[in-house]
Amino acid sequence: MAVGDSDTTPDTAPGTRRPGGRTARNREAVLEAALELLSELGYAATCVQDIANRSKVAASTIYRRWGNRDGVILDLAQTLVAEPAGALPDTGDLERDLALLGQVIVDVMSSPRGGVVQSALVAAGVDSPTARKTLAQIVNRRVEDTKLIAERAIERGDVPAGTDARHVINTLAAPIYHRWYIGGERPTTEELHRYARVAAHAARSGLLS
Template identity: 35%
Template sequence: MASGDADPGTVRPGGRTARVRTAVLAAAGDALAEGGLAELDLADVARRAEVGKTTVYRRWGTPAGLVADLLADMAEQSLPRTETGTLLGDLRANARLVQRTLADARQGPLFKAVIAAATCDEQTAAALHRFYETRVDEWAPCVQQAVERGELAKGTDTREVIRAVSAPLYYRLLTTATALDEAAADRAAEAAAAAARAGVFTTGGGTVR
C-alpha cells in the first residue's frame, strides 16, 4: 500500500512528505485552538501551511481526519515519563506535565476544542481515546514500580491511578476560569497517591500497612 493510501498518522514518511505533514498539523492546531472543529477548514489549513489544497484534501479528507492525525502526532511527540523513585514524585511529575500542557496559551484551547468536538464526532472521539490510552500506557509503569517497591498493594489498577491524576486538572480546565498552576497539579498528584495507598484502586480494596 502506498503511503498516500494509508490512514493518517499510520506511517512515518520522510523528506518532503514529512515536512508537509509537520506544516499542515501545526496549521491545523493553530486553527483548531482559534475556532474549534466547526471552524476548521481544510482550504484554510492549506493556506496557513503554504501547501496545495489538493494535497490536504487527498491525504486527510475531512477536518475530523486531520484532527485524528494531529492527536496521533501529539501522542508521538509527548515527553516520556519521569521516574523519581517514589510514587508521589512520579505522579507529581505526571501532573505537572499535564498542567503545563493545559495552561499553555495554545495547547489549552486546542484541547478544549478537541474535547468539545469529540462529544459530537465519532472519529474525533476515537482519536482522543487513542491519544489518552497512549499517554496512560506511558505512565502506568511508574505505578507498577510502586507496587513492586511495596508502596502500593498488589492488584492496584495502575491505569486508574494515572487517570486519577489528570482528571481534576481537566475538570478545572473545562469548568472554571481559574488558571491551572503547579499547586493544583501537586494537589492532584497527592490526592491520587493517597487514594492509591488507601487501596481505592485495588480490586480487593487492600492497603499497604
C-alpha cells in the same frame, strides 16, 4: 520532531507512496498550517480553506486526502501520539511523583502544540466519535507511558499488589482535566498537591484495584 516529518508513517491513500516527495512535503505543510491556525483562531474558526491558503496546498487536495478539517486535526494528533514521553519523576514517594506528573500534565495542556491539539480534539469529540476515539487513544497512551510511577510504588510495597496502575494515574489526571475543561481554569499548585494526595491515599488504601 517537526509535525509530519516522519516518512515512515503508513499511508495507504492512492498515489501517495513517495516518501520525501511532494506528498510528504504537502502533509508537513498542511499539518503545520493547521497547528498554527488552531493556535491563532481556535478550533471553531479554523476551516479547510484557511488551511489551504496558509499551507499553499489546494483545498481539493486536502479534502481528497483528509476528508475535512477534523481529518487534518486527527492526523496532527497522531503525530503527537508518536512522540516519546519525557523522563518520569522517580523520587521514591508516590504522592510526590504524582504531584510532579500533575505538573507535567498541566504543562502539556498549556503548551502551544499539545494544548491546542488536545483542546481541538475535546471540541471535535463532542460531535465526532472518530475524534473521541483519537482523544481517548492519546490520553490512554499517556496513561500507559506514565503508569510506571504507580508500578514502582507497588514494587516498593507502598501500595497493595493488585492495584491497577492505570487507575492511579487516572485518579490524578481526572480532576486536572475537569478543572481545565469544565471549570475553565488552570489548576493551582495547591490543587495539584491535593489531587496527588487523594490519588496516592486511595492507592495506598487499596481502593484502586
